[in-house]
Amino acid sequence: MAKALDPELRSSPGLSPANWAIISLIILSIVTGILETEESLVHANGWMFSAAEMVLFCVFFVEYVLRIWSSVENPRHASRWAYARTPASILDLVTLFAIGASLLGPEGFLLRLARLLRLLRLSRLGRFTAAWQTLARALANRGYELGMSVALAVLMVLISSSLLYLIEGALQPEAFGSIPRAMWWSIATLTTVGYGDVVPLTAWGRLVGAVAAIAGVGLIAMPAGIIAGAVSEVIQQRRRDAMPGAIKDDDGER
Template identity: 45%
Template structure:
């Protein structure tokens, strides 16, 4: 057995995807420590608990920061073992340190060192720094497949989510403005300004309806009714988009198309350079985000009639309609049936 360097062993230890027994134990220790820290931050806000166990809270914080700091430095030091683009000793480590989860690790431990060196005497700022320890909870993303699924779904649907949230923001501004002009004269305290009216707009559009602020004029009630009806559909839109993202993201794990249930052979169908199909090969049209074809062709089978190597395009003769269309490898999959 070849010699494994300390740096490589460290990389395997701190890598959550490593299946080694010591790696799994390390992951569970870090997860447990993160959860314990979040619980401690919450309990510290209970005066009598903090008064009775303040020394234990300080000890837990000191030990936790020491462990998290050692883990952070170990990740930076062993980053070169991750390969490109982190294989350069200095530049690679600096680039690795700018990854979102590494930045989150740094922000989660920074408040301890800021208060330790006496970087501030403002009590309000100190309280804000202590609350930043809740960010340690987000470090669980590195170890949780479920939390990573949220990230995948958001990445897949970020464009649609931006459009939906922009529409919601526009509706909020318009609804709040109209309600302000309709109700301000009758209720100057409840609707003091357009920004102040946005509280009513958010509560109404999200269909929460606390009832603390309500329109009393006929015009305001008509506007409120319309806004409530619009909010049912438009404010629920991001949830449906995220649900679609979860379904689409799960297809990369199960190997099945989320729309038609076709089994996908990822090893042969998807690669860095794309698969190559020969004339007379059977293919299946699979519309993805990178496809240029219309979605009506999704799931349709056909045969490769011609291939243009210069343009890397295929002429596909469809089975049912005998129609011919031009496609790239990104539009095609190997049928497994």
């Protein structure tokens, strides 16, 4: 049974059918939790949400008990109590409580938010682990240049928001009355998001805004190029590993 639940004990690569089912249910529970925040949906289909939460609670409760029970089959865990204290197991318990709490009353949002943490655990399971590590390593190798981009970005946010504060601070106190306020406009412009809820109105303010918009195009090109390079490295790495006859120094999990 432990082989069905613990990816580390499984001989063949990929996830076991049991784990695929649990992942599907985790995703279902997240989708349910998200939809439940929309009152118009809950109002119309209240009993469906209640039933779904009830079923999910029972399944996750059984899963939790089974995981603890079978944990000793993995030599890494000294005892069931030792496994129960691992972060992964505590996270399971927390999310179990979260679902239970949402069954009792509609105020359990903060607890329900905890279920989102499960998504992070998902990403550590099975297939994606090796790829994420390759990407993280590729980005770490470029940490120096990413740092340069961040430094340049911070500098440009500071300069553009300071200038807008100086130019339009008196005219639009709500939007540019202080540098932290002006930063909202500044970041929206430099990332080319451009909400438009706050815009410079004077000629000088618009001149600074136009320069910031153009600088933003160059600014986002730096991290974009670095990340694209890191991703392409990950792709080449995977191809090398996938080639027959290649020396594999990985855990073969991918």
